[in-house]
Amino acid sequence: DAKTTQPNSMESNEEEPVHLPCNHSTISGTDYIHWYRQLPSQGPEYVIHGLTSNVNNRMASLAIAEDRKSSTLILHRATLRDAAVYYCILRDPRGNQGGKLIFGQGTELSVKP
């Protein structure tokens, strides 16, 4: 699975939008872009995933660059509960039949009241 690069940390103010970037310049055509987050003292939690088109769900939006070499997770209105480490992970569902997730260091998001 291809490598991703994320900033180590970001800060946001409560109720403001947050844009969390991820670079994945070696992404292959069949890699899906997944985002997970890990709240303090909890297990990782799925946030969103996409392949080419932008995606929205109740938690967040995922904006994928046209060349797919980067993506941005968008939290529209950050809350204190969104303070977590956010992981951008590439997965090819056809390869690696075991399905393991390879976590990097992620971006630690802090949210100020």
Add this chain to the structure above:
Amino acid sequence: EPEVTQTPSHQVTQMGQEVILRCVPISNHLYFYWYRQILGQKVEFLVSFYNNEISEKSEIFDDQFSVERPDGSNFTLKIRSTKLEDSAMYFCASKMGGLTDTQYFGPGTRLTVL
């Protein structure tokens, strides 16, 4: 909403003792995983399990580790002879299968080896 559960939440053991960490994956899921996270470090993959056998394991998952699905609901991780460096959070995860890739994680078991 269905969720992955893990027991115990915290396990303290003496070095050299055997421990069994238990997980109940989501009921219609077919793929099961164990990950661990040493304090302050990344989440690391240990092993994946499908169709009653290990489908992939990492180099961390040596002969001291084993996994089992003893019945239709539980998924266990056994560490035969614990070492100090086994102290970590251990997360179980499951996914439905096929091309559905989303994994659902449990809350973790904190293992402390003294």
